[in-house]
Amino acid sequence: MAVSTQGLTNDLSITQCNALASENKFLNDTYKTSKALNTRGLREYKKGHLKKARNYFYCAQLLSPNYALAHYNYAATLALLDQKTVSDPCYNPTLEDMEKHLVRSIQLDSGRRQRLKNDSDFDNIRDGYFYKYVTFDIKQEKISDLFYKVGTWHAQTIGVLPVAKLIFENESNVLLKTYKFKASRQTSGWSIGIPAIYSIDGNTLSIEFKNNKLDSLNGEIRFIIKKNVLLDIEISTDKFGIFKGYQDDCNA
Numbered sequence: 001m002a003v004s005t006q007g008l009t010n011d012l013s014i015t016q017c018n019a020l021a022s023e024n025k026f027l028n029d030t031y032k033t034s035k036a037l038n039t040r041g042l043r044e045y046k047k048g049h050l051k052k053a054r055n056y057f058y059c060a061q062l063l064s065p066n067y068a069l070a071h072y073n074y075a076a077t078l079a080l081l082d083q084k085t086v087s088d089p090c091y092n093p094t095l096e097d098m099e100k101h102l103v104r105s106i107q108l109d110s111g112r113r114q115r116l117k118n119d120s121d122f123d124n125i126r127d128g129y130f131y132k133y134v135t136f137d138i139k140q141e142k143i144s145d146l147f148y149k150v151g152t153w154h155a156q157t158i159g160v161l162p163v164a165k166l167i168f169e170n171e172s173n174v175l176l177k178t179y180k181f182k183a184s185r186q187t188s189g190w191s192i193g194i195p196a197i198y199s200i201d202g203n204t205l206s207i208e209f210k211n212n213k214l215d216s217l218n219g220e221i222r223f224i225i226k227k228n229v230l231l232d233i234e235i236s237t238d239k240f241g242i243f244k245g246y247q248d249d250c251n252a
Contacts, residue, residue: 017059034064041073053077061101068108075102076121099130106134107227113137129245133230143200143221144171146233150245153235164240166207167193174198174207176217205235219243 020037041056054077060070078098102122105112116122117135125131129150136146147153148168155164167175175193196209200221207217217237224232235243 017062020055020059031064031067034060034067034070037063038067038070038073041077045073045077050077050081054081066108068105068112071101071108072105072112072115075099075105076119079122079125082124095125098125099134103134103226103229103231106229110228132245133232136230138223138225138228138230142171144168147198153243153245155240156234156242156244164243165190166235166243168198172197172199176207176209 017037037056037060041053041060044050044056045053054074057070057074057077061067061074064070075098078094078101082092082094082098102112102116106116113135116131122131132146132149136149148170151168153166153168164176164178167177169175174196176196177190177193179188179190181188194209194211194214196207196217198205198207200206203221203223205219205221207219209216217239219235219237222234222236223230233245237243
């Protein structure tokens, strides 16, 4: 049975991928077949045939799960084909799949992290927290660098509005803003902000406010790391709960 690349989706089975390899007369060896599929995908990519390229890259990583380049190339085409579902703007299966395979490529080959930083295919995710996390080298860089690269860290609350946010301005200065709830929505809003100095000692964040009347704010930094890739990070405080580098509006 031969399978044409026309109309293939990213939900291909291994049988279909093998049939695709057979159709294109690739080698029987799995890894060599995957490399050949990846090369064919690159040809389609250069022609601007992103959906065809995506399918070849998908097959390549499916046949050889430890083939870092195939995972990376598949993620790149997904980033370029970014599509949100019309029925649910908070659900983006394309980008979710892209994130999974991009993480896997870096786990298999740490050199992919540096490649990612210079790859224009991922320009549309560069401002997001996910990009800033996975490109952060936990062995080489300082946590303070990540704090101010992300910039604003939001208190994660159950409800419609967050109660506080920390805005890290550089390696030492931070601004605490709190939300003022009032009876009239017109008068509710964020405070101007309270300037402070912060320091990091191990997994402890200490914030000393320049207004000495305010108590200091301390937090525990928690990392979610899988095979040397930073997937998430949170700051746990007694006063405001957990801060993260994004506000989860979809689950608020």
